[in-house]
Amino acid sequence: MHLRKVKLSDVDQLVIIHKExxxxxxxxxxxxKFLKNYYYYSLKTNGxxxxxxxxxHQEIQGFAVGCLESAGFHKRVFLKSPIIFILSIMTSFxxxxxxxxxxxxxxEKKASDKDDKNYSELLSIGVKPDxxxxxxxxxxxxxxxxxxxxxxxxxxxxxxxxxNNEGVIAFYESNGYMxxxxxxxxxxxxxxxxxxxxxx
Numbered sequence: 001m002h003l004r005k006v007k008l009s010d011v012d013q014l015v016i017i018h019k020e021x022x023x024x025x026x027x028x029x030x031x032x033k034f035l036k037n038y039y040y041y042s043l044k045t046n047g048x049x050x051x052x053x054x055x056x057h058q059e060i061q062g063f064a065v066g067c068l069e070s071a072g073f074h075k076r077v078f079l080k081s082p083i084i085f086i087l088s089i090m091t092s093f094x095x096x097x098x099x100x101x102x103x104x105x106x107x108e109k110k111a112s113d114k115d116d117k118n119y120s121e122l123l124s125i126g127v128k129p130d131x132x133x134x135x136x137x138x139x140x141x142x143x144x145x146x147x148x149x150x151x152x153x154x155x156x157x158x159x160x161x162x163x164n165n166e167g168v169i170a171f172y173e174s175n176g177y178m179x180x181x182x183x184x185x186x187x188x189x190x191x192x193x194x195x196x197x198x199x200x
Contacts, residue, residue: 003143006050006063011040013060021126034088039065041080047073051143053136062127062136064144068151071117119155119195120148141175145198154199162190
C-alpha cells in the first residue's frame, strides 16, 4: 500500500469506491455519470486537494477529496461545465423535479449565518468495503491534512450526519475534529459541521 495524489485518470476508480461505500447517499442516487463529472471537475478546479491509497497492483483502495478554500468551491466546479452537469442529472430530474433543489441545498450545507466557509473542507472520503477496519481512513485523513498544511491551511471542516452515524462521528472525534454546529439541510436532514484546527 502507498499514498499518492489523485489523478484525473483515477476518476472511474473513485466512482466505483464511492458507489460501494455510499450506496444510500443522495449524490450516489444521481447516477454514475453525475459522479464522474463531479469528481472529474472537482479535481480540475483550482484549490482541489485529493489523495488516495493504492495496493501493489495500483488499484485504489480509498481516497479523500476536498478543497483548500470552501467558499465558492462548488460553484467553481459547476461553472467548469454547467451544461454537462445539467445533462448528467436529467434522468433523475425527470423522475423527481425536486432533485435539483435538493442538490443545490445539499451543496450549500451552510451551518449557520456565522459560517463564512473560511476554511479548507473535506468533501468526500471513502474506502472500499473489503478494506474497512485496516486503518486506511485514518491514513487518508492524515495525508489530506498534510496536503492542506502545505498550502498554509489552518482550519479544516467537514459535514456528517447526526442520526445513526455514531461510528463515523467517533472516528472524526478520535482524529481531533470537534462538533462546531448542528444544522438542518434539505429535506430535514440533521447534520454536524465538524472542525479541526490544524495549527494549534
